[in-house]
Amino acid sequence: GQQVMQIPQYQHVQEGEDFTTYCNSSTTLSNIQWYKQRPGGHPVFLIQLVKSGEVKKQKRLTFQFGEAKKNSSLHITATQTTDVGTYFCAGNPGTYKYIFGTGTRLKVLA
């Protein structure tokens, strides 16, 4: 079946270091969304990418959608303790559902 793999599963970084999480889909996606879930909280929408090769920035966060629309990445520059949480990608293969990646749990050490 359709799958979205996300790596790494866990990442511990020192505050100020950069962080990247990657998503790879087994099928071409119509669009991909990124979510952040704080410990004990619920997923919160960050951004949506639709076009092949699209790059979007939100302050220290940079999101990319691959040319083949099968992979995506989220890069955080100079992490802060407020970045702690689990980051999920969610791919839409064009059906009435999103397939969520397994998530990357980010821990930032002060």
Add this chain to the structure above:
Amino acid sequence: KAGVTQTPRYLIKTRGQQVTLSCSPISGHRSVSWYQQTPGQGLQFLFEYFSETQRNKGNFPGRFSGRQFSNSRSEMNVSTLELGDSALYLCASSLASTTAGNTIYFGEGSWLTVV
């Protein structure tokens, strides 16, 4: 405006019982999706409803069912509960069908523990 509201927030059930969870989407949203979140399996799609019709279903046994009412509120039911059904059940609403690439807004979830 009010967000997605899920009730109850926490509940404990015994194996073999059944449970009904409720979700009120954001006002004006017609699409409601349900997800199961567990530490080992991440976010697993259960089903999506749009205008009272189930549009898609995930790979869950028939014990998991849902419905949507004319006011877009949704319920999901799990019958004959098993220990493995212990999870956070998240409801999400969006303005239209998710094929349109609409933003999904999640509720805070219902924590179900089966003992």
